[in-house]
Amino acid sequence: MASMKDIKLRIKSVESTMQITKAMELVASSKLRRAKERVEHSRPYFETLYRTLYDIAAANTEFQSPYLTKREQKKVCYIVIAGDRGLAGGYNSNMFKAVAADAEGKDYCVLPIGKKAVEYYQHRGVPLVTDAFGIVGDLSVSDSFEISRMVCEKFLKGEFDAIKIGFTQFVSMLTQTATVLPVLPYDAPRPERGKARRELILYEPNSEAVFDAIIPEYLAGVVYGAMCESVASELGARRTAMDSATKNAGEMISSLNLYYNRARQAAITQEITEIVAGADGANG
Amino acid sequence: MATFSLKVVTPDGCVFDGAAVRLVCRTITGDVAILARHSDYCTALGMGEAHIVLEDGSTRKAACIGGMLSVMNGCCHVVATTWEWADEIDAERAAASKARAEAILAQKNLDEREMELAQARLKRALVRTSVAGK
Numbered sequence: 001m002a003s004m005k006d007i008k009l010r011i012k013s014v015e016s017t018m019q020i021t022k023a024m025e026l027v028a029s030s031k032l033r034r035a036k037e038r039v040e041h042s043r044p045y046f047e048t049l050y051r052t053l054y055d056i057a058a059a060n061t062e063f064q065s066p067y068l069t070k071r072e073q074k075k076v077c078y079i080v081i082a083g084d085r086g087l088a089g090g091y092n093s094n095m096f097k098a099v100a101a102d103a104e105g106k107d108y109c110v111l112p113i114g115k116k117a118v119e120y121y122q123h124r125g126v127p128l129v130t131d132a133f134g135i136v137g138d139l140s141v142s143d144s145f146e147i148s149r150m151v152c153e154k155f156l157k158g159e160f161d162a163i164k165i166g167f168t169q170f171v172s173m174l175t176q177t178a179t180v181l182p183v184l185p186y187d188a189p190r191p192e193r194g195k196a197r198r199e200l201i202l203y204e205p206n207s208e209a210v211f212d213a214i215i216p217e218y219l220a221g222v223v224y225g226a227m228c229e230s231v232a233s234e235l236g237a238r239r240t241a242m243d244s245a246t247k248n249a250g251e252m253i254s255s256l257n258l259y260y261n262r263a264r265q266a267a268i269t270q271e272i273t274e275i276v277a278g279a280d281g282a283n284g
Numbered sequence: 285m286a287t288f289s290l291k292v293v294t295p296d297g298c299v300f301d302g303a304a305v306r307l308v309c310r311t312i313t314g315d316v317a318i319l320a321r322h323s324d325y326c327t328a329l330g331m332g333e334a335h336i337v338l339e340d341g342s343t344r345k346a347a348c349i350g351g352m353l354s355v356m357n358g359c360c361h362v363v364a365t366t367w368e369w370a371d372e373i374d375a376e377r378a379a380a381s382k383a384r385a386e387a388i389l390a391q392k393n394l395d396e397r398e399m400e401l402a403q404a405r406l407k408r409a410l411v412r413t414s415v416a417g418k
Binding site: 041042044045046048049052055056141144145201202203204205207209210213214217220221224 | 293294295296297298311312313316323324325326327328350351352354356361363365366
């Protein structure tokens with residue numbers, strides 16, 4: 001059995017770790033509240049955009065847009081959103097795993113968002129579109145527009161044939177799922193020729209121009225929405241991870257305390273035995 | 285005056301939700317005004333001033349940049365990238381941003397991308413200053 005001093009030191013170190021994990025948990029929960037609000041605020045924007053695009057694409061058979069044509073998927077661009085820091089359970093690695101599973105056997109490049117994502121893909125030697133978006137926590141709406149503009153331009157030039165976005169969906173406080181969603185080419189249920197609904201909406205100047213103008217906005221909206229979701233998920237994951245770490249530390253401390261008391265008792269017993277034996281020897 | 289329900293949403297949340305008499309804003313093809321009982325309509329927004337005339341006759345001005353406008357079944361949705369009420373615009377910041385963009389554009393050795401970015405910034409700043417100045 002380890003000496004009393006060793007156990008005491010061990011308890012101290014576990015206690016200080018527990019303080020840190022506890023503090024991180026509290027920070028994550030207070031940030032999480034704000035992140036959740038941001039998710040809720042951004043949703044109506046995104047939903048309205050999506051619905052309109054869907055309506056345009058579903059109601060027209062005649063119009064063509066470079067964003068709609070499906071090309072042979074030779075090269076795929078993944079926009080991968082991960083965290084800036086570790087210590088969030090499986091948050092980052094789940095994301096990378098989901099992307100890797102989806103990209104299996106394909107030629108792909110990555111636009112990483114978040115420090116962990118940039119590091120991971122740099123380390124692996126995957127071609128990056130840009131590593132300018134290193135810190136996911138600081139990204140604003142205008143950054144997501146910048147990303148969208150950059151990616152759309154390259155998409156139209158034919159540098160890649162499809163765009164997918166990998167992010168972590170915030171399902172609830174306890175569940176977050178890493179998802180990979182195809183974004184472009186825009187996949188709308190096209191009605192068969194001649195069967196289209198009669199178009200009742202007036203588009204100005206015409207549906208194609210409106211569609212092509214809205215697509216980059218839509219992509220930016222998707223990126224922004226995904227970013228909000230991911231940030232919330234990261235905080236959620238960190239909170240859960242830190243919560244269980246705190247619990248584990250508590251358990252460890254109580255078992256170490258038990259050891260410590262046992263060691264103390266053993267030491268006392270031994271001392272008494274020695275004294276008694278000594279006294280016996282003196283008297284005899 | 286007849287009113288219609290108007291909803292203005294941006295990525296940061298809903299900025300206006302209520303009844304309006306008239307909405308004027310700049311689209312990619314020019315200014316349009318939406319009145320009550322407009323037919324179903326959809327267009328993309330440009331950069332410019334927008335204003336809403338409320339039921340009591342008062343007008344609220346805003347800088348509206350990018351996004352789309354749709355009217356569906358009498359409900360008007362404005363999905364704007366940026367929507368800033370005139371009284372909330374930081375005029376000083378806009379002026380500073382304008383000066384910065386002009387300084388960048390004054391340089392000769394710009395590549396195409398930098399040029400584009402600076403021009404976009406200048407345009408935004410001009411819209412903001414003009415809306416805030418009135």
